[in-house]
Amino acid sequence: MSKKKAGEGKHRKEISVDKFRVRPGRRLPLEGHGTDIPKLYRDEDEAVKLLRRQVQRTSQLQDILYADDRYSLLLIFQAMDAAGKDGAIKHVMSGVNPQGCQVSSFKQPSTEELDHDFLWRTTLRLPERGRIGIFNRSYYEEVLVVRVHPEYLTAQRLPDGDSGSAKFWDRRLRSIRDHEAHLHRNGTQVVKFFLHVSKEVQRQRFLDRIDDPEKNWKFNRGDVEERAHWDEYMRAYEHALSATSTAHSPWYVIPADDKKNARLLVSQAINETLEALELRYPGLNRARLGELKEARRLLGK
Ligand code: ATP
Ligand code: MG
Numbered sequence: 350m351s352k353k354k355a356g357e358g359k360h361r362k363e364i365s366v367d368k369f370r371v372r373p374g375r376r377l378p379l380e381g382h383g384t385d386i387p388k389l390y391r392d393e394d395e396a397v398k399l400l401r402r403q404v405q406r407t408s409q410l411q412d413i414l415y416a417d418d419r420y421s422l423l424l425i426f427q428a429m430d431a432a433g434k435d436g437a438i439k440h441v442m443s444g445v446n447p448q449g450c451q452v453s454s455f456k457q458p459s460t461e462e463l464d465h466d467f468l469w470r471t472t473l474r475l476p477e478r479g480r481i482g483i484f485n486r487s488y489y490e491e492v493l494v495v496r497v498h499p500e501y502l503t504a505q506r507l508p509d510g511d512s513g514s515a516k517f518w519d520r521r522l523r524s525i526r527d528h529e530a531h532l533h534r535n536g537t538q539v540v541k542f543f544l545h546v547s548k549e550v551q552r553q554r555f556l557d558r559i560d561d562p563e564k565n566w567k568f569n570r571g572d573v574e575e576r577a578h579w580d581e582y583m584r585a586y587e588h589a590l591s592a593t594s595t596a597h598s599p600w601y602v603i604p605a606d607d608k609k610n611a612r613l614l615v616s617q618a619i620n621e622t623l624e625a626l627e628l629r630y631p632g633l634n635r636a637r638l639g640e641l642k643e644a645r646r647l648l649g650k
Contacts, residue, residue: 364389364399366617369601371594377587377602384547385606389613396609403616404444410623411449414479417628420536421476424619425484427493428544429582430572431554433608437544438483441616450481455490463504467491467521468528478536488528489541489589492521496585497578522592529598539598540622542615543586544605548579 371377390396414420426434442450453474462470468488476482495501499513511517529539546554558568575582594600601618605611633641 364613364617366601366614366621369603369614369618371590371600371602373595373599375591375594377591379545379583379587379602382545382602382604384545384550384604386604386610388607389610393609396613400440400609400612400616401444403613403620404441406620407441407616407623408445410620410628411445411481413628413630414481414623414626415446415449416479416630417626418479418631420538420626420628421478422481422619422623423476423484423532423537423539424481425487425489425539425541426544427486427489427541427586428605429546429551429579430569430575431551431558431567432544432546432605433611434485434544436608437542437612437615438485440612441619442481442483445481449479450483451476452483452485454485455487463506467505468524475532475537488525489593492518492525492589493582493585496588497581518588519592522589525593526595529593529595533597538622538626540618541594541598541600542618543590543600543602544611545602546605548576550606551576 369382390399414422426438428434438452442452451474453471455471458470471484471488474482474484496518502512532539555568555573558564590600590602601614603611603614
């Protein structure tokens with residue numbers, strides 16, 4: 350019999366995601382948050398197995414979330430282009446009952462959307478009780494891309510005289526904080542992920558999209574031009590994450606240079622959030638138990 354490799358057969362430590370959570374009230378320098386961490390898996394096979402196990406757990410928890418019918422879970426994904434939002438969403442939700450979750454993507458707002466306040470369009474897509482809602486981009490774009498390009502505010506025709514000032518952005522961030530506090534009080538648990546990729550890895554992924562015919566369709570010239578604003582985006586993210594990471598609606602800065610690591614971390618955070626809700630299948634009262642007994646009798650057993 351061959352000797353066991355080091356570590357084989359031992360119980361592996363659970364993936365720890367807590368250190369990537371942004372502490373409330375702490376001003377972030379994003380430079381302090383790495384985009385790359387040591388691999389959480391030994392090889393490709395193990396990455397697949399670990400994620401599969403975690404997703405199975407998400408699926409079980411989602412079933413109880415649905416039966417429990419008190420809470421909903423809202424997962425928000427924000428990132429620079431090519432950070433892996435789409436892939437992360439696809440992988441961490443694969444295997445979860447499609448009836449229990451809904452993905453919404455938010456792009457440049459339409460005329461109708463611009464005719465409403467900036468929380469309107471996402472509010473229409475909030476998950477029902479018992480469900481998981483996933484926002485691929487969100488109202489956070491209003492303090493990210495719009496902050497980097499304040500000229501977008503013109504199309505919003507706001508009454509404020511100080512649109513674009515520091516005070517204006519602080520008020521917008523306060524609106525988001527208040528909105529999320531309101532959602533929390535009403536049973537929606539909000540968890541936010543910033544997939545943090547380095548500028549160099551983004552460059553390589555864009556080159557891949559140019560070189561690989563199957564990825565050509567993903568290439569967007571505008572994304573490359575947007576790289577010129579990288580530092581402004583990082584500052585906008587710092588402001589937004591610092592102002593809106595709270596005990597009830599935390600942000601996680603997920604190192605995203607390695608997609609498999611990122612997916613494992615996101616999936617772990619989702620499971621921890623659902624577990625903390627202490628979900629339960631509803632118990633049966635005496636009348637309901639009686640009904641079940643009667644039904645069994647009618648079914649002849
Ligand atoms: P992918 O490129 O992977 O398909 P994506 O999320 O980048 O996905 P795109 O259609 O490429 O989708 O880009 C959407 C664009 O819409 C982003 O550049 C984003 O910043 C922009 N956007 C989203 N919300 C707003 C907003 N409220 N105001 C202005 N621009 C917005
Ligand atoms: Mg894009």
